[in-house]
Amino acid sequence: xxxxxxAIILIAAVILIAAALIFFDARLLEKMKQTSQTxxxxxxxxxxxxxxxxxxxxxxxxxGALLENDVGEADDETSAEELVTSEDVRVxxxxxxxxxxxxxxxxxxxxxxxxxKYYVDGISTVHELNQxxxxxxxxxxxxxxxxxxxxxxxxxxxxxxxxxQALLNPVFGQLYLLINxxxxxVYTQSSFYVIDLYDVSVKKLFSYPARYGKMSFSxxxxxxxxxxxxxxxxxxxxxxxxxxxxxxxxxxxxxRGSRRQDETLIGPDSDPGYIYDHAFSGWVAPDTVKLIRxxxxxxxxxxESFSKEVIYNVITNDMTNIDGSKISNVNGGxxxxxxxxxxxxxxxxxxxxxxxxxxxxESGQGNGxxxxxxxxxxxxxxxxxxxxxxxxxxxxxxxxxxxxDGFILRLGMLRQFGIExxxxxxxxxxxxxxxVSMYAQLLKAAKFERLVDTKLSDxxxxxxxxxxxxxxxxxxxASQLMSARLEKxxxxxxxxxxxxxxK
Numbered sequence: 048x049x050x051x052x053x054a055i056i057l058i059a060a061v062i063l064i065a066a067a068l069i070f071f072d073a074r075l076l077e078k079m080k081q082t083s084q085t086x087x088x089x090x091x092x093x094x095x096x097x098x099x100x101x102x103x104x105x106x107x108x109x110x111g112a113l114l115e116n117d118v119g120e121a122d123d124e125t126s127a128e129e130l131v132t133s134e135d136v137r138v139x140x141x142x143x144x145x146x147x148x149x150x151x152x153x154x155x156x157x158x159x160x161x162x163x164k165y166y167v168d169g170i171s172t173v174h175e176l177n178q179x180x181x182x183x184x185x186x187x188x189x190x191x192x193x194x195x196x197x198x199x200x201x202x203x204x205x206x207x208x209x210x211x212q213a214l215l216n217p218v219f220g221q222l223y224l225l226i227n228x229x230x231x232x233v234y235t236q237s238s239f240y241v242i243d244l245y246d247v248s249v250k251k252l253f254s255y256p257a258r259y260g261k262m263s264f265s266x267x268x269x270x271x272x273x274x275x276x277x278x279x280x281x282x283x284x285x286x287x288x289x290x291x292x293x294x295x296x297x298x299x300x301x302x303r304g305s306r307r308q309d310e311t312l313i314g315p316d317s318d319p320g321y322i323y324d325h326a327f328s329g330w331v332a333p334d335t336v337k338l339i340r341x342x343x344x345x346x347x348x349x350x351e352s353f354s355k356e357v358i359y360n361v362i363t364n365d366m367t368n369i370d371g372s373k374i375s376n377v378n379g380g381x382x383x384x385x386x387x388x389x390x391x392x393x394x395x396x397x398x399x400x401x402x403x404x405x406x407x408x409e410s411g412q413g414n415g416x417x418x419x420x421x422x423x424x425x426x427x428x429x430x431x432x433x434x435x436x437x438x439x440x441x442x443x444x445x446x447x448x449x450x451x452d453g454f455i456l457r458l459g460m461l462r463q464f465g466i467e468x469x470x471x472x473x474x475x476x477x478x479x480x481x482x483v484s485m486y487a488q489l490l491k492a493a494k495f496e497r498l499v500d501t502k503l504s505d506x507x508x509x510x511x512x513x514x515x516x517x518x519x520x521x522x523x524x525a526s527q528l529m530s531a532r533l534e535k536x537x538x539x540x541x542x543x544x545x546x547x548x549x550k
Contacts, residue, residue, distance in 0.1 A: 131155055132188050136210045140264060142217040145244065149213055149222070151187070159184040163222070165244060176242070180249045183226045183238050190229075207235050212261070218268035219295050220244040225259060234258045234278045241298075252293065252300075260327060267333045269296050270361065274327040290325035290338060292361050301361055313359060314366035316374050320345055324352065334362045337369070426509040426533040427501060429540045434495035434515070443491075447475050450542050451534065456490075457546035493517050499528075507535040508543075 136149040147165035152175075154160070161176040161184065178185045191208035207230035214223040221241055228236040238254040255275075262273040271293045290313065292302040305313055305325050317323060321342045328337040338359050341352040356369040368374055429449055436446035456469040474490055499512035511531045532544040 129154055131157075136161075136213050138222075139212070139214045139262075140217060140268075141215050144217060145215060145220075147215055147222065147244075149210075151184075151210060153188050157186075157189075159187050161224075163242075163244075167245065174247050176247075176249060181224075181226070181240060183228055211235075211237070211259070214262055214264065214271070216264060216268050216271075216295055221295060223262070223271065225262070231256050231278055234276070250298075263327070263330060264295075265330050265333045269294065269333065270301070271295055272327055272330070272336055272361075274325065288324040288326045288341075290327055292336075307364065313364065314340075314357075314374075315364060316366065318342075328356070331358060335360045340366075426503075426535075426540045427498060427511060429533060430511055430513070430531050430542065431495050433542060434493065437491050438494060447471070451536075454542060455544050455546075457544070459547050493527075509533045509535075509540070 130152050132153040134151040136151055138147055138149055141147055145165045145167075147163065150162040150164075152160055152162050159178060161181065162173065163176065164171065164173045166172070176184075187208045207227055209227050210224055211227045212223070212225040215221075216223065220243065222244060224240045224242070226238045226240070228238065234256050235258070236254070236256045237259060239252040241250050241252060242248070243250075257275040257277055259275045260273050262271060264271055272291070274288050274290045276288055289305045290302060291300060291304065293300050299308075301308065302313055305323065307313060311317075312323065313325070314323075321344055324341040326339040326341075328339055331337050336359050338357050339354055340357045341354040343350045343352045357366050357374065358369060358371070359366045366374060433446050433449045436442040436449070450471050452471060454471040456474075457467070458469075461467075461469075494516045496514040496516040499514065501512070502510045504510075509532070511533065513529055513531070515527050515529050517527050527547060530544075530546055531542060533540050534543045535541075
């Protein structure tokens, strides 16, 4: 019996010793393997996928779950050492599926770029968007030095030189970015982009100076809505707040500047004698929003606005009161006695169609443009010819001959840059000259759109109110209310002054 116990103890000791040897041998082999990889540089490397996407999964870019390892951490540390500045960007509507991280970076060479890190089909990818793809990124850190943030609320989106809003659309794999540039008082020159997270394509939706409200997706993520305030000095819209809706599925705007795709104002009951402001309050259904709608008469600039909450269907264009009842025209209608006066429109649409109220009278309708031109046909023709010549490469000199030697151009949009007025000497330049002024380029971008009114004086002068279409670059174009003063010298009408707004 004693011998058997001794044998059992001996066997147990041998087993323990063997287990210990196996354990230490395994640790030793692993240590040798790590040492060998460090010495010969055979450590796993990142794999570059097509379109410049970096795969940090360590599995050669093949489909499958992400492998969390020390290699990815080391890569992040290496990249961080090459950066001079970096800034994390908060992404709204982020999801576990994409788990996207957006970082605004500046490297040692002064180049600014966006680093996007997210998952695609379970694989972690990293992609960088540079200044060529998004020009607004250039010098964004340097430019913000010395600027004053005039935002008046924590949720404001007017901070200059920043990515003010970033939104992930997890249903369609899109990233939306609102990038603020130069400050314009409480507004900024802003640009809006959409990035496809699968092919990493970049599309610029607009670039426009304004103050943008918080952007929001519909519950099915098919639509994106927001509102914005337009700078008064720009005079592009005779409104304070405008509403827009972008279709994430179709890649186009359904509502832009509170107008539908056919350039009509949103809502079937819109009275052309009133200006309507629309502030976005939120979604109430996948295709329906709540708006705060304010109205004021066109003819009375200082009139107090009348505001109410309404429900608006983006698809059907139906607009109702908050309780679903039909909106009554509490502002009065086009049949008001006396009308609204000659040539006082809300504003033209993008195709030059007249949304004005006409010449007044009993019905308040009529054609204000025809009456206005009939009273001063000759000076109106000179003004139209001026714009026509501006758009022709061979006729620019003819346009200059229609200007008085003391011609002055005043635009409110230029005052923010310290430019009060432009003289004829600033714009006398041909298309093919090397010293073409930027002011001349500004004029060439303008087109005569629609006549508003004319006033003839006994002293041989005429004042013409009209709209011009101003191309802002890309697909952006806006209507601008203008006033021109012409004087008759030796039986020839010459343009003496052009400025924004009716005087």
